[in-house]
Amino acid sequence: MALTSSATGPLWIDCSPAARYHFREDHPFHPIRLRLTEDLLRLGGALGDAQIAAPDPRGVEEALQRIHRSDYVRAVKELSAASPPAGVEEQAARFGLEPDGDTPYFPGMHDAAASIVAGSLAAAEAVMSGGTLHALHLGGGLHHAFPDRGAGFCVYNDAAAAISYMTDRYGAKVLYIDTDVHHGDGVQWSFYTDPDVFTFSIHETGKFLFPGTGFASERGESSGYGACLNVPVEPYTEDDSWLACFEAALERILCSFRPDVIVSQHGCDAHALDPLAHIHCSMRIYREMPKLIHRLAHEWTGGRWVALGGGGYEHWHVVPRAWGLLWLEMTDHPLLREIDASPQGAKLPADWPRIVAAERPDELPRTWLDDTAAWTPMPRRAEIEAKNRAVLEIALQHLG
Incomplete structure (x- = not known):
């Protein structure tokens, strides 16, 4: 998996190919998120061309075969045509790609989804080969795709593909951390019996939110029992409770599992402004979670850290x-x-953002963090925090 880059520090894997991963203009999963982020960092002097690596698409088909069934990949390719073959469209629902569903098929779908897999594989190779300690692929993190179907805006599971690549090629023990507000189900089930991949997901409880899984009782099976931990938090959870659960769980996992590398998925839909969930956190958690992961990576994995994007549907704020x-x-x-x-x-x-779009809001944030002092306090705060502590205790029972 070759890379083209002159960078010596952390790598930004080029996610411009992910702009082709575009269901339709009014779909929540919109690639404008990527353009806005890159624009912000370039204007702030935090991202330059020398830090950006372009992935090589070779090896993607092999990676897809490790994660997805051949009939599913074949259906994705056929549904990617401008005019899919007769009979194939009738099978779209079977593969989770129906036109009126969350993950509708679209022209060029296979190539767009495969380019996302290529980016996450490139990040994995860059870190595992010693080319860099940290690599970021914001186009990735499509954690809901299953071996035989798409789901939750995800066609191919690039996160699972990258993890499988690291375990197969490098024999690595991988800790997968999922901070998306939706349970990282596709990655969890891909490695549910694998003792060398630990999956940890903190998310809004599946009692109220898609995909309806990720409960504390899900701990792995067979030889993989114990290598899975879920912390499902209550709706309207705020910063302090979310971060307390996240830190306590992560510290315990690392002491128990001792991974070789961390792969983290950074869906940012637990924010109070996100339209698709019910968590009431601020930008503070998105400052603190990467800081903790960064510190623990240097303490436990020699600094090896692959970060991916994910959900997040308040594109501008x-x-x-x-x-x-x-x-x-x-x-x-x-x-x-x-x-x-x-x-x-x-x-x-x-002067951010420089992007002109019809849906651009009249008012945009002007600081990196939120002024939470102006927010209306959440009712039932003490009760919510108590429930989250109780769930955390249950989730941690099987770890040493």
Whole structure:
């Protein structure tokens, strides 16, 4: 898996090919998120061409075969035609790709989804080969795809493909951390019996949110029992409770599992403004979670850390700042000191965003963090925090 880059520090895997992964203009999973994030970082002087690596698509077909069934990949390819063959469209529902569903098929779908897999494989190879300690592929993190079907806006499971690549080629023990507000089900079930892949997901409880799984009782099976941990939190969970659960679980996992590399998925839809969930966190968690992962990677995995994108459906107010904070942490950018010195963080570049779009809001955030002092306090805060602590205790029972 070759890379084209002159970078020596953390790598930004080029995610411009992911712009082709576009269901339709009004679909929540819109590639404008990627453009807005890159624009923010370039304007802030935090991303330059020398840090960007272009992945080689060779090896993607082999990676898909390790994760997805051949009949599913064949159906994806056939449904990717401008005019799919007769009879294939009738099978779209069977493969989770129906036109009126969450994950509708579209022209060029296979090539677009395969390019996302290529990017995550490139990040995995860059880290495991010793080319860099940290690599970020924001186009990736499509964690809901299953071996035989697409789901939750995800056609191919690039995260599972990258993990499988690292275990097969390098014999690595992999810790997968999923911070998306939706349970990382596709990755979990891909490695549910594998003792060398630990899957950890913190998310809104499946009692109220897609995909309806990710409960504390899901702990792995057979030889993989114990290598899975879920922390499903209550709706309207806020920063303090979310971060307390996240840190306690992650510290315990690392002491127990001792991985060789961390793969983290950074869906940023647990923010209070996200339209598809019910969690009430602020930008603070997107500053603190990467900081913790970064520290623990250097303590436990020699610094080896692959980060991927994921969900996040408040495209203008939330995603660019959250993903921007992730990259700033991965690169230990000096701007972090200024961000950490103020409750609202440093100011965003005055001319961001430079992107013109019909859906651009009239008002946009002007600081990296949120002014939560102006937010209305959540009712039942103590009850929600108590329920989250109780679930965390149950989730951790099987770890040493």
